[in-house]
Amino acid sequence: MSDLLLVSTRKGLFSIRRAKAGRWQVGAVSFLGDNVTLALPDARDGAWYAALDHGHFGVKLHRSEDRGARWEEVGVPQYPEPPAGHVEKDLFGREIPWKLVRVWALEPGLASQPGLLWAGTLPGGLFRSGDRGATWELVRGLWDHPDRQAWMGGGADYPGIHSVCVHPDHPRRITVAVSTGGTWRSEDLGATWAVRGQGMHAAYMPPERAGDPRVQDVHRLVQCPARPEVAWIQHHNAMYRSVDDGLTWTDLGKPPLTGFGFAVAAHPADPGTAWFVPGDKDERRIPLGGKVVVLRTRDGGKSFVVLARGLPQKHAYDLVFRHALDVDGSGERLAFGSTTGSLWATENAGDDWITVAEHLPPVYAVRWVP
Amino acid sequence: MEGGHNVCLMPRVVFTANLQRHVPCPPCQVAGRTAREALDQAFALYPRVRGYVLDEHGVLRKHMAVFVNGRPAADRAGLGDPVQDADEVVVMQALSGG
Numbered sequence: 001m002s003d004l005l006l007v008s009t010r011k012g013l014f015s016i017r018r019a020k021a022g023r024w025q026v027g028a029v030s031f032l033g034d035n036v037t038l039a040l041p042d043a044r045d046g047a048w049y050a051a052l053d054h055g056h057f058g059v060k061l062h063r064s065e066d067r068g069a070r071w072e073e074v075g076v077p078q079y080p081e082p083p084a085g086h087v088e089k090d091l092f093g094r095e096i097p098w099k100l101v102r103v104w105a106l107e108p109g110l111a112s113q114p115g116l117l118w119a120g121t122l123p124g125g126l127f128r129s130g131d132r133g134a135t136w137e138l139v140r141g142l143w144d145h146p147d148r149q150a151w152m153g154g155g156a157d158y159p160g161i162h163s164v165c166v167h168p169d170h171p172r173r174i175t176v177a178v179s180t181g182g183t184w185r186s187e188d189l190g191a192t193w194a195v196r197g198q199g200m201h202a203a204y205m206p207p208e209r210a211g212d213p214r215v216q217d218v219h220r221l222v223q224c225p226a227r228p229e230v231a232w233i234q235h236h237n238a239m240y241r242s243v244d245d246g247l248t249w250t251d252l253g254k255p256p257l258t259g260f261g262f263a264v265a266a267h268p269a270d271p272g273t274a275w276f277v278p279g280d281k282d283e284r285r286i287p288l289g290g291k292v293v294v295l296r297t298r299d300g301g302k303s304f305v306v307l308a309r310g311l312p313q314k315h316a317y318d319l320v321f322r323h324a325l326d327v328d329g330s331g332e333r334l335a336f337g338s339t340t341g342s343l344w345a346t347e348n349a350g351d352d353w354i355t356v357a358e359h360l361p362p363v364y365a366v367r368w369v370p
Numbered sequence: 371m372e373g374g375h376n377v378c379l380m381p382r383v384v385f386t387a388n389l390q391r392h393v394p395c396p397p398c399q400v401a402g403r404t405a406r407e408a409l410d411q412a413f414a415l416y417p418r419v420r421g422y423v424l425d426e427h428g429v430l431r432k433h434m435a436v437f438v439n440g441r442p443a444a445d446r447a448g449l450g451d452p453v454q455d456a457d458e459v460v461v462m463q464a465l466s467g468g
Contacts, residue, residue, distance in 0.1 A: 056433040056434055056463040057392065057423075057431070057434075058425065058431055060392075079427075098427075099425055100425075100426060
């Protein structure tokens with residue numbers, strides 16, 4: 001069970017520590033004032049990584065060997081020069097630069113792959129580091145795949161890889177999810193790729209394209225660590241579950257309230273349990289009725305309960321981004337943070353929520369330290 | 371030099387104070403006959419600064435600006451603006467909110 005949480009915000013990286021039962025405190029802050037878009041505590045060697053977006057000065061990556069006391073800038077994914085005369089364009093003819101815009105996913109390899117890191121980025125490149133982030137290499141098998149031309153920006157101007165899942169039993173099997181571009185699978189540590197996943201429906205596309213797996217706006221993909229053949233997706237217009245390792249996806253139907261949202265968390269051991277944080281709808285990205293809730297299923301998505309105890313139930317306009325919900329290794333503790341700087345935690349799988357902070361900077365990502 | 375100032379006849383490169391917060395890079399005197407050459411010399415002194423000012427293709431980042439003696443560099447893409455001894459190359463950022 002984890003007592004420590006890393007919260008990446010628009011103005012710094014905050015450590016949140018459990019002082020005692022039901023009591024959580026804001027602790028040390030790293031990079032105060034700077035835009036921290038993601039953090040990764042690596043269970044393999046204890047290192048922490050933080051991705052920063054300095055705007056004018058570009059995107060940087062830092063690593064700490066002492067749990068945030070000191071940070072060292074390491075390498076950052078770099079796009080190669082495009083071939084001479086090549087102008088990259090998305091589905092609608094808008095130009096896509098071959099330049100790093102944002103680190104949008106940061107995941108470790110397995111325990112058997114020390115030093116291996118994966119970084120998903122905007123505008124759509126997947127990068128691999130074999131040396132703990134010192135150097136990065138663009139995964140050309142995916143970047144050069146002709147079907148990548150079907151990708152496009154969703155909320156951002158450019159497509160991006162926001163979810164990277166490494167199969168715990170098959171170290172060479174990598175699955176990534178793209179907004180907007182579906183889910184992709186490599187069986188050979190990234191050398192070759194194929195789009196994957198039937199059953200999703202893109203309501204924002206013309207009918208003849210709605211079932212195309214390459215245009216699905218997957219907002220977040222997570223897998224059950226103990227049963228990785230079970231995975232969950234929060235999609236732009238629905239919630240999905242797969243029980244065949246992402247080959248086919250089942251629409252979870254009409255949940256209570258709404259099926260729109262960004263964040264989903266999979267229980268570490270129970271393949272039937274997951275949590276979603278719903279928003280009202282695409283064109284109104286706030287909690288339905290100004291009430292912050294979490295949806296939990298324990299039966300594989302057949303039914304949901306609305307978890308609201310301890311969460312604000314009037315005039316709350318907190319949106320929760322895709323990386324801003326996380327569950328710890330026990331499945332009992334979860335935390336989520338919002339665009340308006342609220343942070344909540346639970347110690348009983350969501351039955352009761354504790355307000356940890358109400359005035360943080362906008363929260364981009366929340367991650368338990370294992 | 372008796373009765374005079376100790377003037378160093380080399381271009382001077384100055385980075386915005388906002389950059390100093392991330393990477394120490396005090397003003398430096400460098401060789402170079404263009405703004406780009408002067409900057410490259412400065413990056414040799416402060417290797418980490420390069421990635422803050424230029425992108426991965428060596429191009430001036432979109433929201434960065436280079437001035438030579440108070441004037442915006444005319445050649446933004448190549449930074450080929452000539453610099454003379456005692457000229458000053460200043461690297462600034464555009465103002466932004468947030």
